[in-house]
Amino acid sequence: MITQEKYRTRVKELLASNSVKMVIGYKQGSTADRRRPLFVRSFEEADELVLDSNCIGNLAGYLVTEGLLSDEKRVGIFLRPEGIRSINILAAESQLNPEQIIIFGFDTSGREVKALQGEQAEDFSGLIDSLKEKPPEKSSDALLYRIDQMNTEERFAFWKDEFSRCIKCYACRQACPMCYCRRCIVDSNQPQWINTSSHTLGNFEWNIVRAFHLAGRCVGCGNCDRACPVNIPLRFINARMAQEVFESFDHYAGTSQTQEPVLASFNKDDSETFIL
């Protein structure tokens, strides 16, 4: 509550001084524990801002809405640490100018929502470095444990079952701050690499390609997983990719605005144990 009040005041200050044209935050949603994105442009809207442990969606994707930042005015945004990492990636991939972004950082991992020190993405580099130092937790998730225990055939059967439910609504893509392409590969039909039909084959292809495109870029915000209307555990796939690039290339997505994309760079000493 303290953080919420503090940030409401700060938002009003910034609006009053014309330092930002808009702040993207959260407001009460349609049920008690739902929070929905809010675009604050006035004091009245600022009073609607809510900040509590239910504010989990990563709002960073809204920043790359076409035209939003093209007037070079600043925009504020409420972000958890993963969200700040997505800002770094978007900056590293030239999708936005980080100087235009005023960050209201917060952390919901404790009991109380905690404000994070800093307003510009680079202010949080120490925090992000410390997150990198903490090895990505070997998930205690029972389902992931089950997947890891399976043999390849069983894993295939598991994912076949999961993907068979996919309806290709592309909520995973649309919810993802990293999926900013003007034209998604699946919408490119000359040639049609990915079958657009939502049969299991097409769904496999879609999910494989999406996961690959997010390798080294996914910050694990969970937007895709939560958005999936058919509850495919997408988080596991992306987390596995994050684990792979971390272990193989010491790459932790979103540490800085100048971080090189892991798959557009290389090291001559990269592991090649799998190559015959």
Add this chain to the structure above:
Amino acid sequence: MTRILFSDKLDNCIARWRAAGLTVFGPVKTDTLSSYAAIEHASDFDFESVLPDRSIKDLFFPQTEPMLRYTIKKRAIDTEDFAPPNDKRIIFGARPCDASGLAIDDSLFGWDYKDEYWIQRRNESVIVSIACTKADDFCLCSSLNLAPDSSTGSDVLLRPLENNKGWVVEELTDRGHEAFLAIAELLQDGSDPIAPIAAVPEKFDLDTCVAWLQNHDNFESKFWKEISMRCIGCGSCTYLCPTCHCFDIQDEGDTYSGIRRKNWDSCSFALFTMHTSGHNPRATQSARWRQRIMHKFNYFPGKFNVNSCSGCGRCSRQCPVDMGITETLQKISTLQP
């Protein structure tokens, strides 16, 4: 006195229907998702949830349907049509909103072009709805001139008895009557008390909304931009909607042969109206959301005299950014016409 199907007879009913060559479907819940699926035993049903995550549309208009196989020869292309399946089916435990959704889409798929895939499946299916005794914050049938016990689209309507003892049977169509003949001897007469139907408060005044939508001046209202600002443009509302019916036709295959398929499509997608030239008449998400609302409550009723919404609330229930028809129409109902 009414005719009653007691819960403990349900297994027998299922066996009878199956024996009569009907495949029995109903709401089923798994660890991951609830939907309408084929069942074998009464215990397979999920009557507890307010309604399945996936709508009944899946059983009549699958997300992807093969229409024909083509084979490319040197000087000709051979084709082989895929007929829709003609299994006889009974869908037991449909929600009245889902059943109403079927009736809404009947008007479209049976309009100028008769969609054989839809019509064949509809003809082979008996819809047995159960009136709702539960609702959640998202249900909005009452705002759409429907109710938790609407019989639209159903062949049989069941009204639950108190304490889950069974259902009062109301046969509505010949098809329903015929299906229940097979189990007639399992029904009993009785006067057990009927459970009260769910209370679904009215959320907006539909007529006010429709009047606003029909006013041409409101087409360019800045309301559309405001209400849809947070829309991320996924298609999940349309895909879970029991009445959204847009589809695309795709050829998939290799050099030598392939399959022509009918796939769901969504007005939420930017690509939906994209021209080859690169021009997109619905260039913004707000234009796309406006289309969805206009289509459901203005254009569709203009053509078919019925709203293209049966009030199931799935669009709001699962929206990743907590939007939906309810919020939009609620706001519209407060605007000046």
Add this chain to the structure above:
Amino acid sequence: MAKIGVFICHCGENIASKVDCTKLAAAIGEHPGVEVSVEYKYFCSDPGQESVKKAIRDNNLTGIVIAACSPRMHEATFRKACAEAGLNPYLCEIANIREQCSWVHTDKDMATEKAMDITRSMIEKVKRNNKLQPIEVPVTRRALVIGGGIAGIQAALDIANAGQEVVLVEREPSLGGHMAQLSETFPTLDCSQCIMTPRMVEAAQHPKIRLLTYAEVEHVDGYIGNFKVRIRMKSRYVDIDTCTGCGDCMTKCPVKKIPNEFDCGLGKRTAIYTPFAQSVPNIPVIDKTSCIYFKNGKCKTCMKSCQINAINFDIKDEFIELEVGAIVVATGFQVQNTAGYGEYGYGKYPDVITGLQFERLASASGPTAGKILRSSDGKVPETVVFIQCAGSRDPSKGVRYCSKICCMYTAKHAMLYSHKVHGGKTHIFYMDIRAAGKGYDEFTRRAIEEDEASYLRGRVSKVWEENGKLMVRGVDTLLGKPVVIEADMVVLATAMVPQPNAKEFAKIIGIAYDEYGYYNEAHLKLRPVESSTAGVFLAGACQSPKDIPDSVAQASASASKVLALFSKEKLEREPVVAATNEITCAGCWGCVLACPYNAIEKKDIFDRSGRLVKRVASVNPGLCQGCGTCVTFCRSNSIDLAGFTEKQIFAEVMGL
């Protein structure tokens, strides 16, 4: 509609014995889009080629597939035949049914089946081939050579002597580089300046060479044949056209005790100075940081002393914009800072010096006029210890690589010393003696056998002072014993390292560099003098440690590459290059990073009112080499490679 001709070659019996060509031709004849499917004994023969040409003309074919030997054999042959028949040569594909089918399989049925798959897949590919035209790039016939050391001078002279214009840029006030600092050179012991200065003069006076000293390249734009370069002419405060180089100003300058960089700090210079007596051009510069006038606004002694008013304190830096067609980078090296080697006492004891400092001591034009003297007390050292690999081959504190020249110059130093100081003793600590080169091993043998250099195989652990002597503790690993040597002077064979700003400079030119900052060649073996960027060539030690003969050889090689480029007005290139889809490109610049050739640029897209709409990737076909790495990187499929387009490969795979 595609009208494809398929020509199945028997290659005598080479193909026909294992592939049933008749069956193949019949089956392929039934493939959609195939207009002609014929077999013949040798399609590569004249009548064979004629029949292909005739078939193209008679049937108005839109593409052909030659099912025969590897494309590496006859692709060029059949493309030429296409062109002669009026069909774009890139509408021809080769189905390799010999090297990769008939020659490697024994079962005729299976080989025939495989040949069918290969041919069908190529038919599907060729249906999607586009007509391509060779890319023509105009060439500005003027070369920029960056660096006026021996490599740069050699390259400039070679190019200029062939009649092409050269702009030679040197950032120091004089040409010469490191070679001008050397005393004698191995393995001949001829005087470095004696062979160097005539070349410096020749370069300065050459009518085809424009010499820009005290100048730095600040910006490079453009691509092969068409570079645009901005050069900063640093102000000397001396008018280069007026000054006669009389030297009066230097004699009068009151600031006289500045350590002379050219003498590695062993000598002194004034604030207005030329680096060394034989400087080319022989025009002084004012060192702003030491000049009294620049410090407190008073003095101008030099200006007053100048009889011809060549000194002007108001001269500003100037910029020159140039267009050049090729660039030779010859920016040289530096000697590694030995600060990390506290145990050797460099910096602490004045008589611990680097090899380059020893060169200056031994040089007749150096601070001691060629006498080997200790800087501490001006005495002649009686015992000198040389420590090789003082930084090289030392992954923990120095560099991992071998600096290549140290074994030779240390041997040379030992010889020079023993020639100058009769009875003097030399000890050389070494790891290995690397003396591969013409006359090199003989040279080191001479140092050992004739000049009695004592070679100790082992490392030095510490150098300290005791009773006016430098105590050198090391180990002689051949004897397995620790040794302590009392020395009067210690010379460190420090590592050669890239220039401190090598990486930043590489970014300015747009070439690749290794972990140290040495510039990368396009291919270590096959393209050793080309950089990864087309039109930019490398010479000398900026690429890797080199001695003078190697630097000169590479410089001449670079010059020959430049001359080859300048031999035509236009450069013709294979059209297998990438191109972007500017509509769908999201501007993430992954392709820019992934491209090994810096061939992808950022392009601004404006709307009709001139407002910047977005920035997209744009491929420069002059630079693109056609590897396609960018295509694979692009998540939105917004970049594609001509000749191997996404559509072609998709069709090829789906046709299998």
Add this chain to the structure above:
Amino acid sequence: MSEPFEPKIIAFVCTYCTYAGADLAGTSRLKYAPNVRIVRLPCTGRISPMFLLKALQKGADGVLVSGCHPGDCHFTHGNYHARRRWMVFRSLLDFLGISPERVKFSWISAAEGGKFADLINSVTEDIRKLGPFDQYKELIRETETPATL
């Protein structure tokens, strides 16, 4: 008696090293299994993961990707980029139940005709032992089957 299983293998190779190595195997008249179909690309850097998915859709039981040894790339870096890409892609396939045994990677230079022939034989044998990729083929069959619901 049923026919012995003949695996279908699709290989994506770079033109400068592995394709030339395959040619050398031919000119050396080495013999190897006829199960592999080669797709020639300019560089391993050009080989997209999507090619592999399409190979599987075409019914491949195994896929081979091969290019120049590190340091030998004609385009200097293509194989380094490819190596990183494949490391990640392989791990992804493994996690989703597509056995890494079915997707092989190798470096084969223009001089290694012998290695090419041996590799084709060993890869063919490995895939033969694994048997047809029925699980994936099942997905393909599903796309060709009329709706049953």
